[in-house]
Amino acid sequence: ASPCTRVVEERRRMSADDKSRLAKWRRMLAAWSSFVASDPCAVRRRVWRGVPSPVRGNVWTLLLSASAVSELYPPNTFARLCLFDSAADANRNVDEIVRDLPRTFPKVAYFARRNGP
Secondary structure, eight states: OOHHHHHHHHHHHOOHHHHHHHHHHHHHHHTHHHHHHHOHHHHHHHHHHOOOHHHHHHHHHHHTTHHHHHTTSOTTHHHHHHHHHHHHHHHHHHHHHHHHHHHHSTTOHHHHSTTOO
8 A cells, every 4th residue: 555545444443532732733743942942841741641643753853952963974874874773783684693503513524614604
């Protein structure tokens, strides 16, 4: 199903209370800065009650100050960290495999060499 179809289905299933909560969240998002400054306890209460899925991404982005944090780092920081982490994991895995091969296959001469295959 397309994203639009899923949204329509979700709205159809929403109860009147859910629709009311969603409307409150949308009003709060429209004036986020002033709302958070004037009534942070209400924001906290609403978060604990649950953020409606149609606005969840926007709310968490604002709560985590994601835009402010992302401005502190170059645009490709996340991708670079993912590559670095993947390379480190790959090297660690290769080291473990090379160390385990002679123990796993002690009678296979190819794996029995001191420095591995």
